[in-house]
Amino acid sequence: MRTYFRPDFHRTPQRARRWAGRLCLGLLFGGMAAMANLSVAAQDVSERVARTQSLLTAESGYQLSVFAEVPNARTIAVAPELGGAFVGTRGPNLYFVSDKDGDGVAEDVKRVADDFKLANGIVYKPGTLFVADQHRIVSYDLRGFDGESLGRPRILFTNLPDERHHGWRYATLSPDGDRLFVAVGAPCNICKVSGLEGTIISIPVTGGAPKVYASGIRNSVGLTFHPETRELWFTDNGGDHLGDNIPREELNRASASSQFFGYPWYAGNDTRSPQFSDEKISEQVTFPEFTFNAHNAPLGFAFDGGDALVALHGSWNRTVPDGYEVVRVEFMNGKPVTSNPFLSGFLRNNGEVIGRPVDVKHYIDGSILISDDHASAIWRMVPDS
Numbered sequence: 001m002r003t004y005f006r007p008d009f010h011r012t013p014q015r016a017r018r019w020a021g022r023l024c025l026g027l028l029f030g031g032m033a034a035m036a037n038l039s040v041a042a043q044d045v046s047e048r049v050a051r052t053q054s055l056l057t058a059e060s061g062y063q064l065s066v067f068a069e070v071p072n073a074r075t076i077a078v079a080p081e082l083g084g085a086f087v088g089t090r091g092p093n094l095y096f097v098s099d100k101d102g103d104g105v106a107e108d109v110k111r112v113a114d115d116f117k118l119a120n121g122i123v124y125k126p127g128t129l130f131v132a133d134q135h136r137i138v139s140y141d142l143r144g145f146d147g148e149s150l151g152r153p154r155i156l157f158t159n160l161p162d163e164r165h166h167g168w169r170y171a172t173l174s175p176d177g178d179r180l181f182v183a184v185g186a187p188c189n190i191c192k193v194s195g196l197e198g199t200i201i202s203i204p205v206t207g208g209a210p211k212v213y214a215s216g217i218r219n220s221v222g223l224t225f226h227p228e229t230r231e232l233w234f235t236d237n238g239g240d241h242l243g244d245n246i247p248r249e250e251l252n253r254a255s256a257s258s259q260f261f262g263y264p265w266y267a268g269n270d271t272r273s274p275q276f277s278d279e280k281i282s283e284q285v286t287f288p289e290f291t292f293n294a295h296n297a298p299l300g301f302a303f304d305g306g307d308a309l310v311a312l313h314g315s316w317n318r319t320v321p322d323g324y325e326v327v328r329v330e331f332m333n334g335k336p337v338t339s340n341p342f343l344s345g346f347l348r349n350n351g352e353v354i355g356r357p358v359d360v361k362h363y364i365d366g367s368i369l370i371s372d373d374h375a376s377a378i379w380r381m382v383p384d385s
Helices: 009-055
Strands: 002-004 057-059 062-069 076-079 084-088 094-098 108-113 121-125 128-132 137-141 154-157 170-173 179-184 199-204 211-215 223-225 232-236 249-254 266-268 290-292 298-304 307-312 325-332 335-344 357-362 368-372 377-383
Touching (some): 057 062, 076 121, 076 357, 076 368, 084 121, 121 179, 128 179, 223 298, 249 298, 290 335, 307 335, 307 357, 325 357, 335 377
Antiparallel strands (some): 002 057, 057 335, 062 377, 084 094, 121 128, 128 137, 170 179, 179 199, 199 211, 223 232, 232 249, 298 307, 325 335, 357 368, 368 377
16 A cells, blocks of 8 residues: 655745845856746745656655755765765756755755766765766765865776766775775677676775776666675666566676676576677676566665665666566565565656656665656655654
8 A cells, every 4th residue: 555645845935045045146157037046946946846746656654855956966974973965866967965964855955066977876985085086986084074075086096997978887886895896887788798897896995906806887876785795796787778568677796706696698687689699608697686677777775674775766668667676676585576666656657757867875864765866856755754
Protein backbone atom coordinates (compact mmCIF):
# COMPACT_ATOMS: atom_id res chain seq x y z
CA MET A 1 0.00 0.00 0.00
CA ARG A 2 1.49 3.33 -1.02
CA THR A 3 0.52 6.67 0.40
CA TYR A 4 0.01 9.88 -1.59
CA PHE A 5 1.58 12.99 -0.10
CA ARG A 6 0.95 16.59 -1.07
CA PRO A 7 3.58 19.32 -0.78
CA ASP A 8 4.15 21.60 2.17
CA PHE A 9 3.09 24.70 0.23
CA HIS A 10 3.63 27.18 3.04
CA ARG A 11 7.39 26.79 2.61
CA THR A 12 7.42 27.58 -1.13
CA PRO A 13 7.18 31.41 -0.82
CA GLN A 14 9.94 31.32 1.80
CA ARG A 15 12.21 29.47 -0.61
CA ALA A 16 11.42 31.94 -3.38
CA ARG A 17 12.38 34.81 -1.08
CA ARG A 18 15.64 33.07 -0.13
CA TRP A 19 16.49 32.61 -3.81
CA ALA A 20 15.65 36.25 -4.52
CA GLY A 21 17.81 37.35 -1.60
CA ARG A 22 20.79 35.39 -2.85
CA LEU A 23 20.36 36.84 -6.31
CA CYS A 24 20.26 40.47 -5.23
CA LEU A 25 23.96 40.81 -6.04
CA GLY A 26 22.87 40.82 -9.67
CA LEU A 27 22.09 44.51 -9.18
CA LEU A 28 25.81 45.19 -9.06
CA PHE A 29 26.48 43.42 -12.36
CA GLY A 30 23.41 43.37 -14.53
CA GLY A 31 21.18 46.19 -13.35
CA MET A 32 17.54 46.16 -12.36
CA ALA A 33 16.35 44.29 -15.47
CA ALA A 34 18.78 41.41 -14.95
CA MET A 35 17.82 41.19 -11.30
CA ALA A 36 14.14 40.99 -12.16
CA ASN A 37 14.77 38.19 -14.67
CA LEU A 38 16.88 36.17 -12.20
CA SER A 39 14.31 36.59 -9.43
CA VAL A 40 11.54 35.35 -11.70
CA ALA A 41 13.71 32.40 -12.80
CA ALA A 42 14.45 31.49 -9.19
CA GLN A 43 10.78 31.61 -8.30
CA ASP A 44 9.96 29.43 -11.32
CA VAL A 45 12.40 26.79 -10.03
CA SER A 46 10.68 26.72 -6.66
CA GLU A 47 7.23 26.50 -8.22
CA ARG A 48 8.35 23.70 -10.51
CA VAL A 49 9.83 21.71 -7.62
CA ALA A 50 6.62 22.21 -5.62
CA ARG A 51 4.56 20.93 -8.55
CA THR A 52 6.83 17.91 -8.96
CA GLN A 53 6.56 17.12 -5.25
CA SER A 54 2.78 17.24 -5.45
CA LEU A 55 2.78 14.54 -8.15
CA LEU A 56 5.15 12.05 -6.54
CA THR A 57 4.06 8.98 -4.60
CA ALA A 58 6.03 7.75 -1.59
CA GLU A 59 6.20 4.30 -0.04
CA SER A 60 3.76 3.86 2.82
CA GLY A 61 5.40 4.85 6.08
CA TYR A 62 7.34 7.77 4.57
CA GLN A 63 6.59 11.42 3.98
CA LEU A 64 8.15 13.36 1.13
CA SER A 65 9.65 16.83 1.49
CA VAL A 66 12.22 19.03 -0.27
CA PHE A 67 15.68 19.17 1.29
CA ALA A 68 17.18 21.62 -1.20
CA GLU A 69 17.06 22.96 -4.74
CA VAL A 70 20.42 22.37 -6.43
CA PRO A 71 21.07 22.91 -10.15
CA ASN A 72 21.70 19.58 -11.93
CA ALA A 73 21.82 17.74 -8.58
CA ARG A 74 23.60 14.39 -9.02
CA THR A 75 25.73 12.68 -6.37
CA ILE A 76 25.34 13.30 -2.64
CA ALA A 77 28.02 13.16 0.06
CA VAL A 78 26.54 13.75 3.50
CA ALA A 79 28.86 15.60 5.90
CA PRO A 80 27.43 15.37 9.44
CA GLU A 81 30.30 17.27 11.08
CA LEU A 82 29.69 20.20 8.72
CA GLY A 83 25.92 20.21 9.14
CA GLY A 84 24.93 19.47 5.57
CA ALA A 85 25.87 17.68 2.36
CA PHE A 86 28.01 18.14 -0.73
CA VAL A 87 26.25 17.73 -4.07
CA GLY A 88 28.07 16.90 -7.29
CA THR A 89 26.95 17.54 -10.86
CA ARG A 90 27.65 16.20 -14.33
CA GLY A 91 29.46 19.42 -15.08
CA PRO A 92 31.99 21.84 -13.56
CA ASN A 93 30.07 22.82 -10.42
CA LEU A 94 30.09 21.34 -6.93
CA TYR A 95 27.78 22.60 -4.17
CA PHE A 96 27.53 22.56 -0.39
CA VAL A 97 24.04 22.45 1.09
CA SER A 98 23.91 23.83 4.61
CA ASP A 99 21.39 22.60 7.20
CA LYS A 100 22.90 23.98 10.39
CA ASP A 101 19.71 23.71 12.45
CA GLY A 102 19.24 20.07 11.41
CA ASP A 103 15.58 20.42 10.46
CA GLY A 104 16.02 18.70 7.09
CA VAL A 105 15.44 21.89 5.09
CA ALA A 106 18.48 23.65 3.65
CA GLU A 107 19.13 27.20 4.76
CA ASP A 108 21.59 27.83 1.95
CA VAL A 109 23.10 26.29 -1.18
CA LYS A 110 26.60 27.46 -2.07
CA ARG A 111 28.67 26.66 -5.13
CA VAL A 112 32.02 25.82 -3.53
CA ALA A 113 33.93 24.90 -6.71
CA ASP A 114 33.41 25.36 -10.45
CA ASP A 115 36.57 24.07 -12.12
CA PHE A 116 35.83 20.39 -12.75
CA LYS A 117 35.22 18.61 -16.02
CA LEU A 118 32.57 16.35 -14.48
CA ALA A 119 32.09 16.77 -10.73
CA ASN A 120 30.03 13.60 -10.36
CA GLY A 121 32.23 11.28 -8.27
CA ILE A 122 32.20 12.62 -4.71
CA VAL A 123 32.62 10.92 -1.35
CA TYR A 124 33.17 12.30 2.16
CA LYS A 125 34.96 11.14 5.27
CA PRO A 126 35.42 13.33 8.36
CA GLY A 127 37.84 16.09 7.44
CA THR A 128 38.17 15.23 3.73
CA LEU A 129 36.17 15.43 0.51
CA PHE A 130 37.24 13.24 -2.42
CA VAL A 131 36.30 14.08 -6.01
CA ALA A 132 36.76 11.65 -8.90
CA ASP A 133 36.70 13.89 -11.95
CA GLN A 134 36.73 12.71 -15.55
CA HIS A 135 40.54 12.75 -15.78
CA ARG A 136 41.83 12.73 -12.21
CA ILE A 137 41.10 12.08 -8.53
CA VAL A 138 41.65 14.80 -5.93
CA SER A 139 40.94 15.43 -2.27
CA TYR A 140 40.24 18.54 -0.20
CA ASP A 141 41.25 19.16 3.39
CA LEU A 142 38.07 20.39 5.08
CA ARG A 143 39.65 21.54 8.31
CA GLY A 144 38.63 25.15 8.48
CA PHE A 145 36.09 24.78 5.66
CA ASP A 146 34.02 27.99 5.65
CA GLY A 147 31.12 26.74 3.56
CA GLU A 148 32.14 29.08 0.75
CA SER A 149 35.10 27.48 -1.06
CA LEU A 150 36.90 24.13 -1.12
CA GLY A 151 40.28 25.73 -1.60
CA ARG A 152 43.14 24.01 -3.41
CA PRO A 153 42.98 20.27 -4.10
CA ARG A 154 45.51 17.60 -3.32
CA ILE A 155 46.19 15.48 -6.40
CA LEU A 156 45.77 11.74 -5.75
CA PHE A 157 45.87 10.35 -9.30
CA THR A 158 46.01 12.03 -12.70
CA ASN A 159 45.74 9.35 -15.39
CA LEU A 160 42.09 8.38 -15.58
CA PRO A 161 40.89 7.82 -19.17
CA ASP A 162 40.07 11.36 -20.28
CA GLU A 163 36.98 10.55 -22.35
CA ARG A 164 33.64 12.28 -21.83
CA HIS A 165 31.61 9.27 -23.02
CA HIS A 166 30.78 7.54 -19.70
CA GLY A 167 33.32 9.85 -18.08
CA TRP A 168 31.17 10.76 -15.09
CA ARG A 169 32.65 8.81 -12.19
CA TYR A 170 31.12 7.37 -9.05
CA ALA A 171 33.10 6.77 -5.88
CA THR A 172 32.80 5.15 -2.46
CA LEU A 173 35.10 4.36 0.46
CA SER A 174 36.16 0.94 1.69
CA PRO A 175 34.60 -0.10 5.01
CA ASP A 176 37.81 0.74 6.86
CA GLY A 177 38.04 4.11 5.12
CA ASP A 178 41.58 3.47 3.83
CA ARG A 179 40.89 3.08 0.11
CA LEU A 180 38.81 4.95 -2.41
CA PHE A 181 36.88 2.91 -4.99
CA VAL A 182 36.08 4.59 -8.32
CA ALA A 183 34.05 3.36 -11.29
CA VAL A 184 35.62 4.00 -14.71
CA GLY A 185 33.15 3.59 -17.57
CA ALA A 186 33.83 2.29 -21.08
CA PRO A 187 34.27 5.20 -23.55
CA CYS A 188 31.67 3.88 -25.98
CA ASN A 189 28.38 2.01 -26.29
CA ILE A 190 29.86 -1.45 -26.88
CA CYS A 191 33.56 -1.82 -27.69
CA LYS A 192 36.68 -3.54 -26.47
CA VAL A 193 38.42 -1.58 -23.74
CA SER A 194 41.96 -1.15 -22.55
CA GLY A 195 43.83 0.08 -19.51
CA LEU A 196 41.51 1.23 -16.74
CA GLU A 197 38.46 1.45 -18.99
CA GLY A 198 35.43 -0.62 -17.97
CA THR A 199 36.63 -1.25 -14.41
CA ILE A 200 36.26 -0.38 -10.77
CA ILE A 201 39.60 0.71 -9.37
CA SER A 202 40.82 1.39 -5.86
CA ILE A 203 43.54 3.73 -4.64
CA PRO A 204 44.80 4.66 -1.16
CA VAL A 205 43.03 7.72 0.24
CA THR A 206 46.46 9.35 0.43
CA GLY A 207 46.99 8.82 -3.31
CA GLY A 208 49.03 6.46 -5.41
CA ALA A 209 48.81 3.91 -8.20
CA PRO A 210 45.37 2.34 -8.69
CA LYS A 211 44.55 -1.35 -8.51
CA VAL A 212 41.81 -2.86 -10.69
CA TYR A 213 39.30 -4.39 -8.29
CA ALA A 214 36.69 -5.53 -10.85
CA SER A 215 36.55 -5.53 -14.66
CA GLY A 216 34.15 -6.23 -17.51
CA ILE A 217 31.88 -3.36 -16.45
CA ARG A 218 30.24 -1.09 -19.03
CA ASN A 219 29.21 1.92 -16.95
CA SER A 220 28.64 1.78 -13.22
CA VAL A 221 27.29 4.98 -11.68
CA GLY A 222 26.52 3.53 -8.26
CA LEU A 223 28.58 1.47 -5.86
CA THR A 224 28.71 0.88 -2.12
CA PHE A 225 29.76 -1.73 0.40
CA HIS A 226 27.21 -3.90 2.15
CA PRO A 227 27.14 -2.85 5.82
CA GLU A 228 27.17 -6.44 7.12
CA THR A 229 29.05 -8.57 4.60
CA ARG A 230 31.42 -5.72 3.61
CA GLU A 231 31.19 -6.87 -0.02
CA LEU A 232 31.13 -4.35 -2.84
CA TRP A 233 27.82 -4.01 -4.71
CA PHE A 234 27.39 -1.90 -7.82
CA THR A 235 24.90 -1.06 -10.56
CA ASP A 236 25.77 -1.32 -14.23
CA ASN A 237 24.00 0.10 -17.29
CA GLY A 238 23.63 -2.19 -20.30
CA GLY A 239 24.24 -1.47 -23.98
CA ASP A 240 21.95 0.73 -26.06
CA HIS A 241 20.25 0.24 -29.43
CA LEU A 242 19.76 -3.52 -29.05
CA GLY A 243 15.99 -3.41 -28.60
CA ASP A 244 13.38 -2.23 -26.15
CA ASN A 245 13.72 -5.15 -23.77
CA ILE A 246 17.39 -6.16 -23.92
CA PRO A 247 19.76 -6.14 -22.25
CA ARG A 248 18.40 -6.14 -18.73
CA GLU A 249 20.33 -3.83 -16.40
CA GLU A 250 22.32 -4.96 -13.42
CA LEU A 251 22.84 -4.94 -9.69
CA ASN A 252 26.11 -6.80 -9.08
CA ARG A 253 28.01 -8.21 -6.13
CA ALA A 254 31.78 -8.33 -6.12
CA SER A 255 32.47 -10.88 -3.39
CA ALA A 256 36.23 -10.65 -3.97
CA SER A 257 38.71 -8.74 -6.08
CA SER A 258 39.55 -9.60 -9.71
CA GLN A 259 36.09 -10.75 -10.75
CA PHE A 260 35.09 -10.25 -14.40
CA PHE A 261 31.52 -9.15 -15.20
CA GLY A 262 31.32 -9.88 -18.92
CA TYR A 263 31.55 -6.61 -20.85
CA PRO A 264 32.01 -6.18 -23.81
CA TRP A 265 31.28 -9.81 -24.77
CA TYR A 266 28.04 -9.40 -22.87
CA ALA A 267 26.13 -6.17 -23.48
CA GLY A 268 24.43 -6.59 -20.12
CA ASN A 269 23.13 -9.49 -18.04
CA ASP A 270 23.22 -12.63 -20.27
CA THR A 271 22.74 -10.81 -23.59
CA ARG A 272 25.71 -11.40 -25.91
CA SER A 273 26.97 -8.34 -27.78
CA PRO A 274 26.20 -8.86 -31.51
CA GLN A 275 29.66 -7.80 -32.71
CA PHE A 276 31.40 -10.26 -30.34
CA SER A 277 28.86 -13.09 -30.22
CA ASP A 278 31.13 -15.58 -32.03
CA GLU A 279 34.14 -14.94 -29.81
CA LYS A 280 35.05 -17.21 -26.93
CA ILE A 281 35.44 -15.58 -23.54
CA SER A 282 38.66 -16.50 -21.82
CA GLU A 283 37.60 -15.42 -18.31
CA GLN A 284 34.89 -16.72 -16.03
CA VAL A 285 31.95 -14.31 -16.05
CA THR A 286 30.20 -13.22 -12.86
CA PHE A 287 26.56 -12.52 -13.70
CA PRO A 288 24.37 -10.00 -11.84
CA GLU A 289 22.60 -10.77 -8.58
CA PHE A 290 19.50 -8.87 -9.73
CA THR A 291 18.30 -7.20 -12.93
CA PHE A 292 16.04 -4.32 -13.92
CA ASN A 293 14.14 -3.67 -17.14
CA ALA A 294 16.26 -2.71 -20.14
CA HIS A 295 17.26 0.97 -20.28
CA ASN A 296 16.03 1.72 -16.75
CA ALA A 297 19.51 3.14 -16.00
CA PRO A 298 20.07 2.07 -12.37
CA LEU A 299 22.44 4.58 -10.76
CA GLY A 300 23.11 5.37 -7.10
CA PHE A 301 21.77 3.24 -4.28
CA ALA A 302 21.94 2.73 -0.53
CA PHE A 303 21.33 -0.26 1.69
CA ASP A 304 18.41 0.25 4.02
CA GLY A 305 17.22 -2.20 6.66
CA GLY A 306 18.46 -5.22 4.76
CA ASP A 307 17.14 -3.96 1.40
CA ALA A 308 18.61 -1.68 -1.27
CA LEU A 309 17.05 1.59 -2.42
CA VAL A 310 18.06 2.03 -6.07
CA ALA A 311 17.61 5.15 -8.22
CA LEU A 312 16.40 4.31 -11.75
CA HIS A 313 17.27 7.34 -13.85
CA GLY A 314 14.96 6.26 -16.67
CA SER A 315 15.18 5.23 -20.32
CA TRP A 316 16.04 7.48 -23.24
CA ASN A 317 16.05 5.05 -26.18
CA ARG A 318 13.06 2.85 -25.43
CA THR A 319 9.79 2.99 -27.41
CA VAL A 320 7.76 3.06 -24.20
CA PRO A 321 9.68 4.99 -21.51
CA ASP A 322 10.42 3.06 -18.34
CA GLY A 323 12.28 3.52 -15.06
CA TYR A 324 12.08 7.05 -13.62
CA GLU A 325 11.62 5.97 -10.00
CA VAL A 326 13.40 4.84 -6.86
CA VAL A 327 12.73 1.20 -6.04
CA ARG A 328 13.19 -0.88 -2.93
CA VAL A 329 15.00 -4.07 -3.87
CA GLU A 330 14.03 -6.58 -1.18
CA PHE A 331 16.56 -9.12 0.02
CA MET A 332 15.92 -12.59 1.39
CA ASN A 333 18.71 -14.64 2.96
CA GLY A 334 21.21 -12.11 1.70
CA LYS A 335 20.01 -12.17 -1.92
CA PRO A 336 17.85 -9.65 -3.82
CA VAL A 337 14.56 -11.21 -4.87
CA THR A 338 12.09 -8.51 -5.95
CA SER A 339 11.60 -4.76 -6.24
CA ASN A 340 8.77 -2.39 -5.42
CA PRO A 341 8.32 1.39 -5.82
CA PHE A 342 9.84 3.53 -3.07
CA LEU A 343 9.38 6.93 -4.71
CA SER A 344 7.53 7.07 -8.02
CA GLY A 345 5.54 9.42 -10.25
CA PHE A 346 8.52 10.99 -12.06
CA LEU A 347 7.07 9.65 -15.33
CA ARG A 348 3.47 10.75 -15.86
CA ASN A 349 0.81 8.77 -17.70
CA ASN A 350 0.92 11.27 -20.59
CA GLY A 351 4.66 10.61 -21.03
CA GLU A 352 5.80 13.82 -19.33
CA VAL A 353 9.03 13.44 -17.36
CA ILE A 354 9.04 15.62 -14.24
CA GLY A 355 12.10 14.16 -12.54
CA ARG A 356 15.00 11.72 -12.89
CA PRO A 357 16.42 10.26 -9.65
CA VAL A 358 20.19 9.84 -9.53
CA ASP A 359 21.58 9.10 -6.06
CA VAL A 360 20.35 7.83 -2.69
CA LYS A 361 21.99 8.55 0.66
CA HIS A 362 21.07 8.33 4.34
CA TYR A 363 20.96 11.74 5.98
CA ILE A 364 22.15 12.76 9.44
CA ASP A 365 18.73 12.38 11.07
CA GLY A 366 17.92 8.96 9.57
CA SER A 367 15.87 10.30 6.66
CA ILE A 368 16.78 9.44 3.07
CA LEU A 369 18.00 11.94 0.48
CA ILE A 370 17.37 11.42 -3.23
CA SER A 371 18.95 13.64 -5.87
CA ASP A 372 17.13 14.56 -9.07
CA ASP A 373 19.07 16.16 -11.93
CA HIS A 374 15.94 16.88 -13.99
CA ALA A 375 14.00 18.73 -11.30
CA SER A 376 17.25 20.13 -9.81
CA ALA A 377 16.15 19.01 -6.38
CA ILE A 378 17.22 16.93 -3.41
CA TRP A 379 14.16 15.07 -2.13
CA ARG A 380 13.91 13.92 1.48
CA MET A 381 12.01 10.81 2.54
CA VAL A 382 11.15 10.95 6.24
CA PRO A 383 9.99 7.77 8.02
CA ASP A 384 6.83 8.15 10.09
CA SER A 385 7.60 8.38 13.78
